[in-house]
Amino acid sequence: MKLKNIFGLGTVVSAKKYDGFCGILITDVISGSPSDKGGLLRGDFLLSVNDTEIRDLLDYKFAAADESLEIVYRRGDKVCSATLRNNGNSDDIGLSFGDYLMDKTRRCQNRCIFCFIDRLPTGLRDTLYFKDDDDRLSFLQGNYVTLTNLSRRDIDRIISMRLSVNVSLHTVNPELRADMLGNKHGGEGIAILNELAKSGVTLNIQNVLCPEINDGEELERTLRELTALLGEPDCGVESVAFVPVGVTKHYNENGKVADMPENCKRVRIYKQSEATAVIDIIDKYGDSALDKYGSRTFYPSDEFFVLAERDIPIYEYYSPFFEQYENGVGMWRCFEYEFQSALLSAFDNGQNDNVKYKNVGLVTGESAAVLFRRMFDLFVVSDSVKIFAVRNDFFGNDINVAGLICGSDIVAQLVNQDLPDMLLIPESMLRNEGNGITRTTFLDDMTVDEVSTKLGRLISVLPVDGTGFFRAIAES
Numbered sequence: 001m002k003l004k005n006i007f008g009l010g011t012v013v014s015a016k017k018y019d020g021f022c023g024i025l026i027t028d029v030i031s032g033s034p035s036d037k038g039g040l041l042r043g044d045f046l047l048s049v050n051d052t053e054i055r056d057l058l059d060y061k062f063a064a065a066d067e068s069l070e071i072v073y074r075r076g077d078k079v080c081s082a083t084l085r086n087n088g089n090s091d092d093i094g095l096s097f098g099d100y101l102m103d104k105t106r107r108c109q110n111r112c113i114f115c116f117i118d119r120l121p122t123g124l125r126d127t128l129y130f131k132d133d134d135d136r137l138s139f140l141q142g143n144y145v146t147l148t149n150l151s152r153r154d155i156d157r158i159i160s161m162r163l164s165v166n167v168s169l170h171t172v173n174p175e176l177r178a179d180m181l182g183n184k185h186g187g188e189g190i191a192i193l194n195e196l197a198k199s200g201v202t203l204n205i206q207n208v209l210c211p212e213i214n215d216g217e218e219l220e221r222t223l224r225e226l227t228a229l230l231g232e233p234d235c236g237v238e239s240v241a242f243v244p245v246g247v248t249k250h251y252n253e254n255g256k257v258a259d260m261p262e263n264c265k266r267v268r269i270y271k272q273s274e275a276t277a278v279i280d281i282i283d284k285y286g287d288s289a290l291d292k293y294g295s296r297t298f299y300p301s302d303e304f305f306v307l308a309e310r311d312i313p314i315y316e317y318y319s320p321f322f323e324q325y326e327n328g329v330g331m332w333r334c335f336e337y338e339f340q341s342a343l344l345s346a347f348d349n350g351q352n353d354n355v356k357y358k359n360v361g362l363v364t365g366e367s368a369a370v371l372f373r374r375m376f377d378l379f380v381v382s383d384s385v386k387i388f389a390v391r392n393d394f395f396g397n398d399i400n401v402a403g404l405i406c407g408s409d410i411v412a413q414l415v416n417q418d419l420p421d422m423l424l425i426p427e428s429m430l431r432n433e434g435n436g437i438t439r440t441t442f443l444d445d446m447t448v449d450e451v452s453t454k455l456g457r458l459i460s461v462l463p464v465d466g467t468g469f470f471r472a473i474a475e476s
């Protein structure tokens, strides 16, 4: 029920409907915006837009996409409404909020047998131990979610908003999924995945493969059922990646894993022959999806090719979309392609075959070092560019990706070596604090400056990008 407009607040409305709902704090109102003209102020609490209660950014974006907006807000003990007009874009209303999730990030309710966080050493920063499983972060930041903590409202909202979601699936066998996720509701996520896919929601799926647990026959079943799903009209599945499990040496040291399910003890890393078999199975279904639907869809990660000691596939295998690049699928092929293009441009610019390389050292993990050595051979990069492959003692020697190399290992293993004046490290080795600030700190809390001081060498941090890498090692 609307009451008369008093207090100069906009129209005062009945507060009863919003009993117990405090709303979302508005932290800024852009001057001259529809919200400003409608009388909203910083410090007001947004309650609803067009009768939809606003609990987070997705509610807000969805509801505020209409051209005519009935905004209800709380100011002090009054509940007021204002009618705004915009051009159908929530960004144009002129409101800002302190926290874009607007409520707590949803913590994961699983105890996955391969969970890397449960296998971290103790004593790291608290933020590294936080396990999120939030469909909103999937849409906003690309995080992967297991679909085990969604309400019916969440599912309907994903479908009606046509959000894109990144899903951690691992298997389509419900019992096995419950087992792998350490969550008796784990199997229910498979039905939700099917519902989302058939509703046209864009889905990118990842699967962590564990030897003798969800590969072999189970992997065939997963690929078979996902292939069938691809045949559904409007199927939203874009890509499906498979990454090998990583196992740290802290498996049994950490109090947090002491009460893990018994099957956790089965988790081990891949042998070369097993990695080869995994690639062959995935490629069989990938070839068939390419024939049938025009898209390969199913991809082993780059790490599988390194484990199998096989060449990374050609650029066309992943192109044009490289959908799971961020998941380490096609990342190396893209890097090498960029490097080659930069090298060819240097030739075009008159350097002919006389590209001169600097005396620099590349610091990387053992996996990437193999790929860099092959690339240097292929493009005849001079040995003035040295490769320093750092063994991972911090997490354990079975972890060999560059992104998990810590400062303490770099110092311990390089301090007595004959080093060039300048060392290059990939940005992926440094922690992403998620605040847009340049990365400066390794996972073990050592900073780039500390490592540089201890080694007595300059360190340059490079984005993971072949063009930038070429420019960093070639004389201009």
Ligand code: SF4
Pocket (backbone or CB within 6 Å): 108, 109, 110, 111, 112, 114, 115, 116, 117, 118, 131, 132, 133, 146, 181
């Ligand atoms: S979903 Fe599984 S792997 Fe991810 S944080 Fe939770 S327990 Fe760990």
